[in-house]
Amino acid sequence: MTFLRPLFIATRLWFSLIAFVLLFVAAYAFPVLFPLVQLLFAAFMLLIAIDGWLLFRKNKVKKPVFFARRDVPDRLSNGDANPLTIYLENYYPFRVNVEIIDEIPFQFQRRDVLFRAGLNPRETRAIRYELRPTRRGEYSFGAVNTFVLSPIGLLKRRFQFEEGKMVAVYPSFLQMRQYELLAATNRLNEIGIKRIRRIGHSMEFEQVRPYSTGDDVRTVNWKATSRRSDSQGATLMINAYQDERSQPVYCLIDKGRVMQSPFDELTLLDYAINASLVLSNIAIQKQDRAGILTFSDHVGQLLPADNRTGHMLKILELLYRQKTKFQESDYESLYASVRRHIRQRSLLLLFTNFETVNAMHRQLPFLRRLAKDHLLLVIFFENTELRDLLDKPATDTEQIYLKTIGEKFAFEKKQIVKELAQYGIQSILTAPKNLTANTVNKYLELKARGMI
Known part of the structure; x- marks a missing residue:
């Protein structure tokens, strides 16, 4: 045998x-x-x-x-x-x-x-x-x-x-490494990250280091270059500066029912987790402190914002172990937890989803309270399958009816953005596949405008 x-x-x-x-x-x-x-x-x-x-x-x-x-x-x-x-x-x-x-x-x-x-x-x-x-x-x-x-x-x-x-x-650590590499070489525009003109310039000296591709040539330290050239060959040396303030950046991840929808085989929750990992890494590179808070019908894990060595590993492990039953989200518990544990003014990136204006109105009182103490950025999702339906021409009465309903839902998504702006709440309406690039773009925009 x-x-x-x-x-x-x-x-x-x-x-x-x-x-x-x-x-x-x-x-x-x-x-x-x-x-x-x-x-x-x-x-x-x-x-x-x-x-x-x-x-x-x-x-x-x-x-x-x-x-x-x-x-x-x-x-x-x-x-x-x-x-x-x-x-x-x-x-x-x-x-x-x-x-x-x-x-x-x-x-x-x-x-x-x-x-x-x-x-x-x-x-x-x-x-x-x-x-x-x-x-x-x-x-x-x-x-x-x-x-x-x-x-x-x-x-x-x-x-x-x-x-x-x-x-x-x-969670998508390959995507995180890709963004990290492109950020280090000033090539984020290759994956849709816009170049944003920064207002002002911090002049807090950090160190003298060798020149790398993408560094500002105006920061070349010619004295250090001449000293280095005498002993070790021609090597440009530059002055490196750091931001004056290190701000807390928290990713608030909704694990409720609205995040269960699948797009390209991934749930909205997994898109949010992948984007949170990339954004946390970018924030730490920009000398900010990154933290994570998850919630559904109750508040889950809270990782305080930090930027010390090894903190990204803690974020990766926390995001990896996220489990949920996709219950109805409790925004009142979210607000209470943020008020209790996040005392310093921070940038809060709320990953959630609103399908209708009425759904947003139910949570609006808590969003306004969060925006009163912090800079709140609400990130929710465009229905790409609905967009595909609207782009196709209607050939019969049934398709006309479906397109009419689809236009109503698409209009409500845009209406949510306008209503949030009326209360001073920043927002992003994005397709799931563009979530990471759009989120990083918005973070860099807010940072360049000095809002955090």
Whole structure:
């Protein structure tokens, strides 16, 4: 049984058996063909035996005849395409054809992770593919199943590697690193971040450091450059300055019913969590302090604003562990918690969603109280599927009715923005896919205007 367990029959063998059945049927009608068919069948059985011997022969140097390994990161980024690699090594003395089936976690609901490759003796090959998770949590990978065929190709031998690997899916840290890298090189405009002219300039000296691409040439320190050039070659040195004030920036994340809607397989809650991670990292880079507060039918976790080393790791872990039952959100509890725990005037970025003006009016008293003590920025979502419906021409009465209702909902979204502005409340109405870029843009705008 141990020998038979990794043994599988190839498609070529099944077709060959069907051909022999037809030949034996023909030999029954024409008896003169029967001895020839018997001889061919005996040779065919001998080929099967040789194929089995080639696949299950032992290596003289006591090494495995075939090896495979899956290279998967210790954690995956939610909502992003994460690269994975399968490495194959052939130690057979002949060329083999390989079929690889990777047992990916059930959360992906995919049954098409099948690859084929041909490897020469002593050849190593890497197969790369991508997975895009849409939920946070733990994902369990199964085995890497490799089915090896010899040049005869009648039988397969299965090898299994990398059994039982658990990987955590965190909020979009790949997106966070992308924004961090582009911010460091002054290339945020490549992903939709606008260049905003800053009013005034802080002149609080921080350090002298080497020039990097994107730095202001007006801050070149020529004396330090000349000293550095004498001893270590020509290297431009600049004066680095820091902002005079470090302001608290809090992301208030609504985990209630309105954040359950899915867009491109991610819920609005996960879009908000990913944007909060990126914004917190940008705020810390801008010398501000970042904090997180979550709520639904009650107030969840509160992470006080800070910018010390290791604080981003705390934010990442807090956002990763967010769970919710998508109950009705309690804004009164939110206001009470903010009043109790956030004493200093701060920038509050409220990630929520309002579908109608009446829904916003129910929460407006609490929003006005928050805006009285802090700078409040309400971020809610445009229904992109509704926008697709409105962009299509109507061809019958039913579609005209649907477009009319859709126009009403779209108008109410714009009306919410206007009503919030009447009470001095900043707001962003954005499509889910543009949430991060629009939020960072607004934060940089408020900072450049000196509002925080």
